[in-house]
Amino acid sequence: MVMVKIRVEQLNLQYSDGKESLRDINLDILANTITIIFGPAGGGKSSLLRVFNRLNDLADVKVISGKVFLDDMNILDPKIDVIALRRKVGMVFARPVVLPMSIRSNLTYGLELAGEKRELELDEAIESSLKQAALWEEVKDRLTEPAVSLSGGQQQRLCLARSLALKPEVILLDEPTSGLDPISTGKVEATLQELKKTYTIVLVPHSVQQAARIADYAAFFLQGELIEKGVGKELFINPKDKRTEDYIMGRFG
Protein backbone atom coordinates (compact mmCIF):
# COMPACT_ATOMS: atom_id res chain seq x y z
CA MET A 1 0.00 0.00 0.00
CA VAL A 2 1.31 3.44 -0.89
CA MET A 3 1.45 5.87 1.98
CA VAL A 4 2.11 9.59 1.81
CA LYS A 5 4.92 10.43 4.22
CA ILE A 6 5.30 14.13 3.51
CA ARG A 7 2.58 16.31 1.97
CA VAL A 8 3.42 19.81 0.80
CA GLU A 9 0.43 22.10 0.25
CA GLN A 10 0.70 25.55 -1.29
CA LEU A 11 4.15 26.16 0.17
CA ASN A 12 5.60 29.63 -0.33
CA LEU A 13 8.99 30.64 0.96
CA GLN A 14 11.01 33.79 0.62
CA TYR A 15 14.30 34.85 2.17
CA SER A 16 14.94 38.36 3.41
CA ASP A 17 17.68 38.96 0.87
CA GLY A 18 15.18 37.99 -1.85
CA LYS A 19 17.59 35.41 -3.23
CA GLU A 20 16.02 32.01 -3.45
CA SER A 21 12.35 31.27 -2.96
CA LEU A 22 9.63 28.71 -3.44
CA ARG A 23 6.28 29.49 -5.03
CA ASP A 24 3.06 27.50 -4.65
CA ILE A 25 4.66 24.11 -4.20
CA ASN A 26 2.35 21.08 -3.99
CA LEU A 27 4.04 17.73 -3.65
CA ASP A 28 3.42 14.33 -2.09
CA ILE A 29 6.39 12.29 -1.00
CA LEU A 30 5.61 8.61 -0.63
CA ALA A 31 6.91 6.46 2.16
CA ASN A 32 9.70 3.97 1.41
CA THR A 33 10.63 5.51 -1.90
CA ILE A 34 13.50 7.61 -3.19
CA THR A 35 12.13 10.95 -4.27
CA ILE A 36 14.50 13.07 -6.33
CA ILE A 37 14.31 16.85 -6.24
CA PHE A 38 16.33 18.12 -9.18
CA GLY A 39 16.92 21.16 -11.35
CA PRO A 40 19.49 23.90 -11.91
CA ALA A 41 21.13 25.81 -9.04
CA GLY A 42 19.02 28.42 -7.34
CA GLY A 43 15.79 26.53 -7.97
CA GLY A 44 14.86 26.12 -4.31
CA LYS A 45 15.78 22.44 -3.92
CA SER A 46 17.88 22.89 -0.81
CA SER A 47 15.36 25.34 0.61
CA LEU A 48 12.65 22.73 0.30
CA LEU A 49 14.78 20.11 2.04
CA ARG A 50 15.50 22.56 4.83
CA VAL A 51 11.79 23.11 5.30
CA PHE A 52 11.31 19.41 6.01
CA ASN A 53 13.42 19.49 9.18
CA ARG A 54 12.98 23.20 9.91
CA LEU A 55 16.67 23.99 9.39
CA ASN A 56 15.34 27.14 7.77
CA ASP A 57 14.78 28.37 11.31
CA LEU A 58 18.48 29.24 11.27
CA ALA A 59 18.19 31.24 8.06
CA ASP A 60 16.71 34.66 7.53
CA VAL A 61 13.27 33.72 6.23
CA LYS A 62 10.90 36.56 5.37
CA VAL A 63 7.76 34.77 4.29
CA ILE A 64 6.74 31.21 4.78
CA SER A 65 3.18 30.06 4.18
CA GLY A 66 1.27 26.95 3.25
CA LYS A 67 1.28 23.61 4.97
CA VAL A 68 3.79 20.78 5.14
CA PHE A 69 2.65 17.58 6.81
CA LEU A 70 4.86 14.84 8.11
CA ASP A 71 2.26 12.11 8.63
CA ASP A 72 -0.38 14.19 10.44
CA MET A 73 1.88 16.83 11.93
CA ASN A 74 2.08 20.27 10.34
CA ILE A 75 5.83 20.91 10.31
CA LEU A 76 5.42 24.65 9.85
CA ASP A 77 3.35 25.02 13.00
CA PRO A 78 5.59 27.08 15.32
CA LYS A 79 4.24 25.14 18.30
CA ILE A 80 5.57 21.72 17.28
CA ASP A 81 8.57 20.18 19.03
CA VAL A 82 11.30 21.04 16.52
CA ILE A 83 13.89 18.89 18.29
CA ALA A 84 11.64 15.83 17.96
CA LEU A 85 11.00 16.68 14.31
CA ARG A 86 14.72 16.84 13.57
CA ARG A 87 15.22 13.45 15.15
CA LYS A 88 12.55 12.04 12.84
CA VAL A 89 13.86 13.81 9.76
CA GLY A 90 17.62 13.36 9.36
CA MET A 91 19.78 15.33 6.99
CA VAL A 92 23.00 14.65 5.08
CA PHE A 93 24.75 17.61 3.49
CA ALA A 94 26.76 18.05 0.31
CA ARG A 95 30.05 18.49 2.07
CA PRO A 96 30.68 15.75 4.59
CA VAL A 97 31.05 17.57 7.88
CA VAL A 98 32.16 15.32 10.71
CA LEU A 99 32.12 16.79 14.17
CA PRO A 100 35.57 17.31 15.74
CA MET A 101 35.45 14.17 17.86
CA SER A 102 35.92 10.44 17.52
CA ILE A 103 34.03 8.28 15.02
CA ARG A 104 32.09 6.80 17.90
CA SER A 105 31.18 10.17 19.41
CA ASN A 106 29.98 11.42 16.05
CA LEU A 107 27.43 8.63 16.08
CA THR A 108 26.40 8.87 19.71
CA TYR A 109 26.25 12.68 19.79
CA GLY A 110 22.59 12.96 18.82
CA LEU A 111 21.52 10.11 21.08
CA GLU A 112 23.38 11.50 24.08
CA LEU A 113 21.79 14.89 23.53
CA ALA A 114 18.46 13.17 23.83
CA GLY A 115 19.54 11.66 27.15
CA GLU A 116 20.53 8.14 26.07
CA LYS A 117 23.24 6.97 28.46
CA ARG A 118 22.99 3.17 28.33
CA GLU A 119 26.20 1.83 26.78
CA LEU A 120 24.41 -1.18 25.36
CA GLU A 121 21.89 0.94 23.48
CA LEU A 122 24.63 3.24 22.18
CA ASP A 123 26.81 0.35 21.02
CA GLU A 124 23.85 -1.23 19.28
CA ALA A 125 23.00 2.04 17.51
CA ILE A 126 26.61 2.50 16.42
CA GLU A 127 26.87 -0.96 14.92
CA SER A 128 23.52 -0.98 13.14
CA SER A 129 23.87 2.54 11.73
CA LEU A 130 27.39 1.85 10.47
CA LYS A 131 26.24 -1.40 8.88
CA GLN A 132 23.34 0.37 7.19
CA ALA A 133 25.71 3.01 5.87
CA ALA A 134 28.08 0.27 4.60
CA LEU A 135 30.92 1.55 6.75
CA TRP A 136 31.05 -0.98 9.60
CA GLU A 137 33.70 -3.27 8.13
CA GLU A 138 36.02 -0.33 7.41
CA VAL A 139 35.86 1.35 10.81
CA LYS A 140 34.83 -1.23 13.39
CA ASP A 141 38.37 -1.47 14.80
CA ARG A 142 39.03 2.26 14.91
CA LEU A 143 35.90 3.75 16.45
CA THR A 144 37.90 5.85 18.92
CA GLU A 145 39.98 7.53 16.24
CA PRO A 146 39.15 11.11 15.22
CA ALA A 147 36.49 11.15 12.52
CA VAL A 148 38.60 13.51 10.39
CA SER A 149 41.08 10.70 9.85
CA LEU A 150 38.57 9.00 7.53
CA SER A 151 38.64 9.53 3.77
CA GLY A 152 36.10 11.83 2.13
CA GLY A 153 33.88 8.96 1.02
CA GLN A 154 34.04 7.37 4.46
CA GLN A 155 33.23 10.69 6.10
CA GLN A 156 30.13 11.06 3.96
CA ARG A 157 28.96 7.58 4.91
CA LEU A 158 29.69 8.44 8.53
CA CYS A 159 27.43 11.48 8.13
CA LEU A 160 24.75 9.18 6.78
CA ALA A 161 25.29 6.79 9.68
CA ARG A 162 25.07 9.74 12.10
CA SER A 163 21.57 10.46 10.80
CA LEU A 164 20.62 6.78 10.87
CA ALA A 165 21.79 6.36 14.46
CA LEU A 166 18.84 8.48 15.55
CA LYS A 167 16.48 5.99 13.87
CA PRO A 168 14.74 8.66 11.79
CA GLU A 169 11.76 8.11 9.52
CA VAL A 170 12.85 10.38 6.69
CA ILE A 171 16.38 11.02 5.40
CA LEU A 172 17.10 14.19 3.44
CA LEU A 173 20.24 14.20 1.31
CA ASP A 174 21.47 17.40 -0.30
CA GLU A 175 23.87 16.46 -3.09
CA PRO A 176 25.45 13.83 -0.84
CA THR A 177 27.89 12.57 -3.45
CA SER A 178 29.02 15.85 -4.99
CA GLY A 179 32.46 15.61 -3.42
CA LEU A 180 32.94 11.88 -3.87
CA ASP A 181 34.75 9.70 -6.37
CA PRO A 182 32.67 7.32 -8.54
CA ILE A 183 33.37 4.29 -6.34
CA SER A 184 32.25 6.02 -3.16
CA THR A 185 29.26 7.43 -5.04
CA GLY A 186 28.31 3.92 -6.14
CA LYS A 187 28.53 2.71 -2.55
CA VAL A 188 26.29 5.50 -1.29
CA GLU A 189 23.73 4.93 -4.06
CA ALA A 190 23.64 1.20 -3.40
CA THR A 191 23.21 1.93 0.30
CA LEU A 192 20.24 4.17 -0.43
CA GLN A 193 18.50 1.41 -2.38
CA GLU A 194 18.83 -0.74 0.73
CA LEU A 195 17.73 2.03 3.07
CA LYS A 196 14.51 2.88 1.31
CA LYS A 197 13.04 -0.37 2.61
CA THR A 198 13.07 1.18 6.06
CA TYR A 199 13.15 4.91 5.43
CA THR A 200 11.64 7.55 3.20
CA ILE A 201 14.41 9.20 1.19
CA VAL A 202 14.39 12.64 -0.36
CA LEU A 203 17.51 13.44 -2.36
CA VAL A 204 18.85 16.38 -4.29
CA PRO A 205 21.17 14.76 -6.86
CA HIS A 206 24.39 16.31 -8.08
CA SER A 207 23.68 15.39 -11.70
CA VAL A 208 20.77 14.47 -13.94
CA GLN A 209 22.43 11.11 -14.53
CA GLN A 210 22.36 10.36 -10.83
CA ALA A 211 18.75 11.51 -10.68
CA ALA A 212 17.78 9.12 -13.47
CA ARG A 213 19.75 6.26 -11.91
CA ILE A 214 18.10 6.20 -8.54
CA ALA A 215 14.74 8.00 -8.76
CA ASP A 216 11.52 6.25 -7.85
CA TYR A 217 9.79 9.56 -8.12
CA ALA A 218 11.16 12.85 -9.34
CA ALA A 219 10.26 16.51 -9.19
CA PHE A 220 11.84 19.16 -11.41
CA PHE A 221 12.35 22.59 -9.86
CA LEU A 222 13.17 25.72 -11.81
CA GLN A 223 13.57 29.13 -10.17
CA GLY A 224 11.42 28.30 -7.20
CA GLU A 225 8.66 26.59 -9.09
CA LEU A 226 7.77 22.94 -9.33
CA ILE A 227 7.62 22.44 -13.09
CA GLU A 228 6.93 18.74 -13.33
CA LYS A 229 6.67 15.72 -11.09
CA GLY A 230 6.11 12.05 -11.73
CA VAL A 231 7.39 8.51 -11.63
CA GLY A 232 11.16 8.55 -12.08
CA LYS A 233 11.64 6.49 -15.22
CA GLU A 234 8.77 8.11 -17.10
CA LEU A 235 9.79 11.62 -16.23
CA PHE A 236 13.32 11.09 -17.48
CA ILE A 237 12.39 9.16 -20.63
CA ASN A 238 9.30 11.08 -21.55
CA PRO A 239 9.11 14.52 -19.90
CA LYS A 240 5.89 16.43 -20.56
CA ASP A 241 7.18 19.94 -20.08
CA LYS A 242 9.55 21.46 -22.63
CA ARG A 243 11.70 22.99 -19.86
CA THR A 244 12.12 19.64 -18.13
CA GLU A 245 13.12 18.07 -21.40
CA ASP A 246 15.61 20.82 -22.16
CA TYR A 247 17.21 20.42 -18.75
CA ILE A 248 17.39 16.63 -18.94
CA MET A 249 18.86 16.83 -22.42
CA GLY A 250 21.47 19.25 -21.13
CA ARG A 251 20.34 22.20 -23.24
CA PHE A 252 20.68 24.41 -20.18
CA GLY A 253 21.80 23.93 -16.65
Added chain:
Amino acid sequence: MEIIKAIKEIYKNPNSSYSRIIRQKLGFGFLIITALITVVPIFAVVIFILLKGLPAISWTFLTAFPTDGVKQGGILPAIIGTFYLTIGTAIFSVPLGIGAAIYLSEYAPDNRWTRVIRIAIINLAGIPSVVYGLFGLGMFVLFLKFGTSILAGSLTLSIMTLPVIISTAEEALHAVPQSFRVISISVGATRWQTIRRIVLPQSLPGIMTGVILGLERAAGETAPILFTAASFFLPRLPNTPLDPTMALPYHLFVISTQVPGMPVKIQYGTALVLIIFVLGMNLIATTIRSRARAHRQW
Protein backbone atom coordinates in the same frame (compact mmCIF):
# COMPACT_ATOMS: atom_id res chain seq x y z
CA MET B 1 79.99 50.45 -7.05
CA GLU B 2 77.71 47.60 -7.94
CA ILE B 3 74.80 49.63 -6.50
CA ILE B 4 75.61 52.75 -8.46
CA LYS B 5 75.75 50.69 -11.63
CA ALA B 6 72.38 49.18 -10.84
CA ILE B 7 70.78 52.57 -10.13
CA LYS B 8 72.13 53.93 -13.42
CA GLU B 9 70.69 50.93 -15.22
CA ILE B 10 67.27 51.44 -13.60
CA TYR B 11 67.36 55.09 -14.59
CA LYS B 12 68.27 54.31 -18.21
CA ASN B 13 66.19 51.20 -18.85
CA PRO B 14 63.43 51.13 -16.23
CA ASN B 15 61.60 48.21 -17.84
CA SER B 16 64.46 45.86 -18.65
CA SER B 17 64.24 42.57 -16.76
CA TYR B 18 67.56 43.38 -15.04
CA SER B 19 66.25 46.59 -13.54
CA ARG B 20 62.95 44.99 -12.58
CA ILE B 21 64.80 42.30 -10.64
CA ILE B 22 66.97 44.95 -8.98
CA ARG B 23 63.84 46.89 -7.97
CA GLN B 24 62.33 43.75 -6.51
CA LYS B 25 65.52 43.14 -4.52
CA LEU B 26 65.49 46.71 -3.24
CA GLY B 27 61.84 46.28 -2.26
CA PHE B 28 62.48 43.06 -0.36
CA GLY B 29 65.54 44.59 1.27
CA PHE B 30 63.48 47.51 2.49
CA LEU B 31 60.79 45.20 3.92
CA ILE B 32 63.38 43.07 5.72
CA ILE B 33 64.85 46.20 7.27
CA THR B 34 61.44 47.38 8.54
CA ALA B 35 60.84 43.95 10.06
CA LEU B 36 64.24 44.01 11.76
CA ILE B 37 63.71 47.52 13.08
CA THR B 38 60.51 46.44 14.82
CA VAL B 39 62.09 43.37 16.39
CA VAL B 40 65.39 44.88 17.55
CA PRO B 41 63.95 47.21 20.25
CA ILE B 42 61.97 44.35 21.82
CA PHE B 43 65.09 42.23 22.21
CA ALA B 44 67.11 45.26 23.24
CA VAL B 45 64.70 46.11 26.07
CA VAL B 46 64.57 42.56 27.37
CA ILE B 47 68.33 42.02 27.18
CA PHE B 48 69.13 45.43 28.67
CA ILE B 49 66.82 44.86 31.64
CA LEU B 50 68.04 41.31 32.04
CA LEU B 51 71.67 42.45 32.22
CA LYS B 52 70.98 45.35 34.56
CA GLY B 53 68.43 43.59 36.72
CA LEU B 54 69.83 40.11 37.11
CA PRO B 55 72.43 41.11 39.78
CA ALA B 56 69.58 42.34 42.00
CA ILE B 57 67.67 39.08 41.90
CA SER B 58 68.20 36.97 44.98
CA TRP B 59 66.09 34.87 47.29
CA THR B 60 65.85 37.78 49.71
CA PHE B 61 64.83 40.17 46.92
CA LEU B 62 61.90 37.93 46.00
CA THR B 63 60.78 36.97 49.50
CA ALA B 64 61.52 39.93 51.78
CA PHE B 65 59.77 43.18 52.55
CA PRO B 66 61.41 46.44 51.50
CA THR B 67 63.52 48.04 54.18
CA ASP B 68 65.26 51.36 54.69
CA GLY B 69 62.42 53.36 53.07
CA VAL B 70 62.16 50.85 50.14
CA LYS B 71 65.83 51.42 49.29
CA GLN B 72 66.89 47.98 50.49
CA GLY B 73 65.38 44.56 51.00
CA GLY B 74 62.92 42.79 48.72
CA ILE B 75 59.74 43.34 46.78
CA LEU B 76 57.57 40.50 48.07
CA PRO B 77 54.48 42.62 48.82
CA ALA B 78 54.56 44.04 45.28
CA ILE B 79 54.79 40.57 43.72
CA ILE B 80 51.98 39.22 45.89
CA GLY B 81 49.90 42.36 45.22
CA THR B 82 50.20 42.06 41.45
CA PHE B 83 49.28 38.40 41.79
CA TYR B 84 46.16 39.28 43.82
CA LEU B 85 45.15 42.02 41.40
CA THR B 86 45.52 39.69 38.42
CA ILE B 87 43.41 37.00 40.10
CA GLY B 88 40.81 39.59 41.14
CA THR B 89 40.65 40.94 37.59
CA ALA B 90 40.22 37.41 36.25
CA ILE B 91 37.34 36.69 38.66
CA PHE B 92 35.31 39.61 37.30
CA SER B 93 36.39 39.95 33.70
CA VAL B 94 36.61 36.32 32.56
CA PRO B 95 33.01 35.18 33.18
CA LEU B 96 31.59 38.54 32.09
CA GLY B 97 33.75 38.76 29.00
CA ILE B 98 33.17 35.19 27.83
CA GLY B 99 29.45 35.48 28.54
CA ALA B 100 29.19 38.67 26.53
CA ALA B 101 31.20 37.14 23.69
CA ILE B 102 28.94 34.08 23.57
CA TYR B 103 25.89 36.31 23.49
CA LEU B 104 27.29 38.47 20.70
CA SER B 105 28.59 35.58 18.63
CA GLU B 106 25.92 32.93 19.13
CA TYR B 107 22.65 34.57 20.12
CA ALA B 108 22.54 38.24 19.22
CA PRO B 109 20.83 39.13 15.95
CA ASP B 110 22.74 41.47 13.65
CA ASN B 111 20.81 44.66 14.21
CA ARG B 112 21.44 48.26 15.16
CA TRP B 113 21.47 47.48 18.88
CA THR B 114 24.19 44.82 18.66
CA ARG B 115 26.20 47.01 16.30
CA VAL B 116 26.11 49.74 18.95
CA ILE B 117 27.36 47.21 21.52
CA ARG B 118 30.21 46.16 19.24
CA ILE B 119 31.24 49.74 18.52
CA ALA B 120 31.15 50.47 22.26
CA ILE B 121 33.43 47.52 22.95
CA ILE B 122 35.91 48.60 20.29
CA ASN B 123 35.97 52.14 21.64
CA LEU B 124 36.30 50.90 25.21
CA ALA B 125 39.57 49.31 24.15
CA GLY B 126 40.85 52.69 22.97
CA ILE B 127 40.28 54.62 26.20
CA PRO B 128 43.55 55.65 27.88
CA SER B 129 44.24 53.62 30.99
CA VAL B 130 44.53 56.68 33.24
CA VAL B 131 40.90 57.47 32.40
CA TYR B 132 39.92 54.02 33.67
CA GLY B 133 41.87 54.85 36.79
CA LEU B 134 39.89 58.04 37.34
CA PHE B 135 36.62 56.26 36.65
CA GLY B 136 37.57 53.55 39.15
CA LEU B 137 38.36 56.21 41.74
CA GLY B 138 34.98 57.87 41.27
CA MET B 139 32.92 54.72 40.91
CA PHE B 140 34.46 52.02 43.11
CA VAL B 141 36.65 53.84 45.62
CA LEU B 142 34.38 56.76 46.43
CA PHE B 143 30.81 56.09 45.29
CA LEU B 144 30.65 52.39 46.21
CA LYS B 145 32.94 53.09 49.19
CA PHE B 146 35.33 50.19 48.51
CA GLY B 147 38.19 52.53 49.39
CA THR B 148 41.65 52.13 47.93
CA SER B 149 41.57 48.36 47.79
CA ILE B 150 42.32 45.22 45.82
CA LEU B 151 38.57 45.01 45.09
CA ALA B 152 38.38 48.51 43.61
CA GLY B 153 41.59 47.97 41.64
CA SER B 154 40.47 44.60 40.30
CA LEU B 155 37.13 46.02 39.18
CA THR B 156 38.86 48.93 37.46
CA LEU B 157 41.31 46.60 35.72
CA SER B 158 38.41 44.32 34.78
CA ILE B 159 36.63 47.08 32.88
CA MET B 160 39.86 47.82 31.06
CA THR B 161 40.42 44.14 30.27
CA LEU B 162 36.86 43.31 29.19
CA PRO B 163 37.07 44.62 25.62
CA VAL B 164 40.20 42.58 24.96
CA ILE B 165 38.61 39.42 26.33
CA ILE B 166 35.29 39.99 24.57
CA SER B 167 36.76 40.67 21.16
CA THR B 168 39.29 37.84 21.23
CA ALA B 169 36.71 35.40 22.60
CA GLU B 170 34.21 36.45 19.96
CA GLU B 171 36.86 35.93 17.31
CA ALA B 172 37.63 32.46 18.70
CA LEU B 173 33.92 31.56 18.67
CA HIS B 174 33.55 32.82 15.10
CA ALA B 175 36.47 30.68 14.01
CA VAL B 176 34.51 27.51 14.81
CA PRO B 177 33.03 26.46 11.46
CA GLN B 178 29.35 27.31 11.06
CA SER B 179 28.81 23.84 9.59
CA PHE B 180 29.43 22.27 13.02
CA ARG B 181 26.54 24.27 14.42
CA VAL B 182 24.22 23.31 11.55
CA ILE B 183 25.11 19.63 11.95
CA SER B 184 24.58 19.76 15.68
CA ILE B 185 21.19 21.46 15.31
CA SER B 186 20.18 19.03 12.58
CA VAL B 187 20.66 16.02 14.87
CA GLY B 188 18.36 17.56 17.43
CA ALA B 189 20.61 19.70 19.62
CA THR B 190 19.35 22.93 21.10
CA ARG B 191 21.43 26.06 20.59
CA TRP B 192 22.72 25.85 24.12
CA GLN B 193 23.68 22.18 23.76
CA THR B 194 25.49 23.09 20.55
CA ILE B 195 27.41 25.86 22.29
CA ARG B 196 28.29 23.80 25.34
CA ARG B 197 29.25 20.59 23.57
CA ILE B 198 30.76 21.80 20.29
CA VAL B 199 31.41 25.52 20.04
CA LEU B 200 32.90 26.21 23.48
CA PRO B 201 35.25 23.21 23.64
CA GLN B 202 36.50 23.99 20.14
CA SER B 203 37.07 27.68 20.85
CA LEU B 204 38.39 27.30 24.40
CA PRO B 205 42.11 27.53 23.50
CA GLY B 206 41.47 30.73 21.55
CA ILE B 207 39.41 32.15 24.40
CA MET B 208 42.09 31.22 26.94
CA THR B 209 44.71 32.96 24.84
CA GLY B 210 42.64 36.13 24.78
CA VAL B 211 41.99 35.92 28.51
CA ILE B 212 45.68 35.59 29.34
CA LEU B 213 46.68 38.39 26.99
CA GLY B 214 44.05 40.63 28.58
CA LEU B 215 45.14 39.75 32.12
CA GLU B 216 48.76 40.24 31.15
CA ARG B 217 47.98 43.79 30.15
CA ALA B 218 46.14 44.32 33.43
CA ALA B 219 49.09 42.96 35.41
CA GLY B 220 51.47 45.46 33.85
CA GLU B 221 49.31 48.60 34.09
CA THR B 222 50.08 51.38 36.52
CA ALA B 223 47.54 54.09 35.83
CA PRO B 224 44.31 52.18 36.61
CA ILE B 225 45.57 51.10 40.05
CA LEU B 226 47.25 54.40 40.82
CA PHE B 227 44.14 55.85 42.50
CA THR B 228 42.21 52.66 43.18
CA ALA B 229 44.41 49.99 44.75
CA ALA B 230 48.09 50.78 44.99
CA SER B 231 49.96 51.87 48.03
CA PHE B 232 53.45 53.34 48.28
CA PHE B 233 54.54 51.13 51.12
CA LEU B 234 52.77 48.63 53.34
CA PRO B 235 54.39 46.95 56.32
CA ARG B 236 52.24 43.81 55.90
CA LEU B 237 50.51 41.82 53.17
CA PRO B 238 46.84 42.57 52.47
CA ASN B 239 44.43 40.39 54.45
CA THR B 240 41.13 41.06 52.71
CA PRO B 241 40.07 42.30 49.27
CA LEU B 242 39.24 45.62 50.92
CA ASP B 243 42.87 46.25 51.87
CA PRO B 244 45.13 48.35 49.67
CA THR B 245 48.12 46.60 48.19
CA MET B 246 51.50 47.19 46.70
CA ALA B 247 51.91 46.20 43.07
CA LEU B 248 54.89 45.71 40.77
CA PRO B 249 54.19 48.36 38.11
CA TYR B 250 53.30 51.00 40.69
CA HIS B 251 56.26 50.09 42.87
CA LEU B 252 58.52 50.44 39.85
CA PHE B 253 57.03 53.84 39.09
CA VAL B 254 57.55 54.94 42.69
CA ILE B 255 61.12 53.75 43.07
CA SER B 256 62.09 55.16 39.68
CA THR B 257 60.68 58.65 40.16
CA GLN B 258 59.72 59.35 43.77
CA VAL B 259 62.61 58.07 45.86
CA PRO B 260 65.84 60.12 45.82
CA GLY B 261 69.01 58.06 46.06
CA MET B 262 67.30 54.84 45.03
CA PRO B 263 69.81 52.09 44.05
CA VAL B 264 69.55 51.55 40.28
CA LYS B 265 70.05 47.82 40.76
CA ILE B 266 66.76 47.45 42.61
CA GLN B 267 64.89 49.47 39.99
CA TYR B 268 66.05 47.15 37.24
CA GLY B 269 65.51 44.10 39.41
CA THR B 270 61.89 45.13 39.90
CA ALA B 271 61.49 45.77 36.18
CA LEU B 272 62.93 42.35 35.47
CA VAL B 273 60.48 40.61 37.81
CA LEU B 274 57.56 42.48 36.20
CA ILE B 275 58.72 41.58 32.70
CA ILE B 276 59.17 37.93 33.66
CA PHE B 277 55.66 37.92 35.15
CA VAL B 278 54.13 39.36 31.97
CA LEU B 279 56.25 37.45 29.45
CA GLY B 280 55.61 34.26 31.42
CA MET B 281 51.87 34.72 30.94
CA ASN B 282 52.52 35.44 27.29
CA LEU B 283 54.47 32.22 26.98
CA ILE B 284 51.59 30.26 28.51
CA ALA B 285 49.16 31.84 26.03
CA THR B 286 51.40 31.06 23.08
CA THR B 287 51.85 27.47 24.25
CA ILE B 288 48.10 26.95 24.61
CA ARG B 289 47.54 28.36 21.15
CA SER B 290 50.17 26.31 19.35
CA ARG B 291 49.15 23.10 21.14
CA ALA B 292 45.52 23.64 20.23
CA ARG B 293 46.47 24.31 16.60
CA ALA B 294 48.36 21.05 16.46
CA HIS B 295 45.39 19.10 17.83
CA ARG B 296 42.66 20.89 15.93
CA GLN B 297 40.46 18.64 13.84
CA TRP B 298 39.30 21.25 11.33
